[in-house]
Amino acid sequence: MDRFSLRAQVIEAAETHHIQYVEIPPKEMNQIRNRVLEKFVAPEGRKSRFFWEYMLPPRVSVHNEEGWRWMGEFVDESEVILFFEDTREEYGFQLFSGPDLVEIVGEMTLCEIYLTDPEFSYLLVHNHHDFLLSSGAAVSEWLSKYKTPEYDWQSRSRGK
Template identity: 40%
Template sequence: MWNIKEQIVSAAQSMKIEVKELSVSETKNIFHQLAIKYADGKNRFPLWEHLTVQLAVNNSDAWRWIGEYIADSEALLLFNPTDEKSSFAIVGGSNVVKILSEMFNVEFYVTNKAFDYLFCFNHHDVLIASGNSIEWLKKYKTPQYDRFLQ
């Protein structure tokens, strides 16, 4: 099994990106708030399987697109609790993408402190958007980018 926190810390140090680790209790609270807002209050994992309103695009590179959406704001990077119990605050979408590019294939979630949006990228290479990010992701919902495996 890989150690996600070690991968994040190592990548952040080598690229000189500031990453703030959030505690396990803070992370549980974030998932609780996300479940209330996006999954009918049911805090079950993987969370992406229980989202009530979403838009999904199947593309192995779709996780790279979230940098554009996040832009210069702070994002919270979370993982299924069985993989990593802490979460991480990172400023700048390009920094989030840089950190993720140094990691092994892992499912992850990205949101902000206000929980205005939620992105999930799963092991099926599907980028899932909920909240305010749905409208933004629609521009990628084209045959060129959306390669669903049927």
């Protein structure tokens, strides 16, 4: 396994911090990714590398380089599926808490990070432009609290 691959980075971080995880193999991850795309992405964006540009409402985005840390707050003590662009990493990972997620992501080279839950009730994305994006009622409602000049760089610049 290439030690620079996203898969290797997740596994190394999980093992270093003694975090429980379940690796999701490519075939199963493709099925999960397709379900997420069907539910949260407009048809014209489902083949796009940056499908987060086509997320369906209800959606909210906040521009903040530390936004990825907030994902742990939303996940809290729930199970979450962490995955990446299929061209960068075919494997996904099931994690079991928000703090574990933040610990792992904090050890990685940041890129597009995608989260959903086993019920596919939301899509949460942190992209390479430092946007935290959401689709799904609960997650978008939660992220709205960060859509303020205090947290959101775009709101701050519009407020001046």
